[in-house]
Amino acid sequence: MGAIERRSLKQRAARLFGQWGVFFKGFLDEPRMVGSIIPSSRFTIEKMLGPVKWDECKLFVEYGPGVGTFCQPVLDRLPRDGKLIVIDTNPLYIDYLKKHFRDSRFSAVHGSAADVEAIVEAHGHEHADYVLSGLPFSTLPDGVGPEIAAATYRVIRPGGAFxxxxxxxxxxxxxxxxxxxxxxxxxxxxxLPCQLFWGWKEPRD
Ligand SMILES: C[S@@+](CC[C@H](N)C(=O)[O-])C[C@H]1O[C@@H](n2cnc3c(N)ncnc32)[C@H](O)[C@@H]1O
Incomplete structure (x- = not known):
């Protein structure tokens, strides 16, 4: 291996551990809200995003992006006039994302997924086409999970998916x-191995 290849391997390793380090710190601060010590795998990302019809996607929203494991794959697939809004309760992650994602289609919001409708409206949209969630629903405070599911259904356009x-x-x-x-x-x-769900809001006749 040449000097340049070695340097690029080291840079990639530093970037990886840097990102994982930030994620792990967020977990230590708020274990029940983060719910995992390691970001999702590329296999999960590929499978989860598989059914999305990207040519029909103007607004993609992500809850609980953490350190942005899904953000670049989403931006890579999103049309040039599309938007990605990510929402996380952890300011450490939002600061990290604002520094590392400079794409003009990207907005990182410090807030709760329960407020998705107000956040989408504040960004000038009526509806989202798709909403992605990495939230640890089973460990969220009482009542928050059902509230988020209801708000998500309202914000998604007919024909879109959660x-x-x-x-x-x-x-x-x-x-x-x-x-x-x-x-x-x-x-x-x-x-850990994970379950994937696609909730479709049926198109209106
Ligand atoms: C399992 S981590 C997600 C990891 C990341 N998406 C991935 O694929 O590697 C869960 C994330 O949900 C965030 N979170 C927890 N409750 C939230 C809420 N009510 N609204 C928005 N984000 C929330 C946590 O701060 C954390 O970043």
């Missing part, structure tokens, strides 16, 4: 109260 990955199936119960059709999947190549 994409959820989680270690437990808790989120599915909350989604089932609102979304007309739910598809399920599983990704073993993740720490």
């Amino acid at each position: 994409l959820v990955y989680q270690f437990s199936a808790k989120a599915r119960d909350y989604m089932a109260r609102h979304f007309e059709r739910i598809e399920s999947g599983f990704e073993a190549l993740n720490i």
Whole structure:
């Protein structure tokens, strides 16, 4: 291996551990809100984003981006006139994302997913096409999960979807109260293996 390749490998390792270090610090500060010590795997990302119709996506919203594991894959697929709004309660993660993602289509908001409707409106949109969630629904404070599922259903346009990955199936119960059709999947190549759900809001006739 040449000197340049060695340097680039070291830079990549430093970037990786830097990102994981920030994620782990966020976990130590708020274990129940973060719910995981390691970001999602690329296998989870690929599978979760698979059903999205990107050519119909003007606004993509993500809850609980952490250090942005999904952000670049979403930006890579999003149309040039699309927008990605990410919402996280942890200011450490929001500061990190604002520093590391300079794409003009990207906005990082410090706040709760429960306030998604006000956040979407404040950014000049009526609806989101897709909402992605990495929230640990089973350890969120009482009542927060159902409140987020209800607000998410209202904010998504007919024909759009709520994409959820989680270690437990808790989120599915909350989604089932609102979304007309739910598809399920599983990704073993993740720490820990996780459940995937796509909640579809049926198009209007
Ligand atoms: C499991 S981590 C997500 C990790 C990341 N998306 C990934 O794929 O690696 C859960 C995230 O949800 C955030 N969170 C918890 N409650 C929230 C809420 N009510 N609204 C927005 N974000 C929240 C936490 O701060 C944390 O960043």
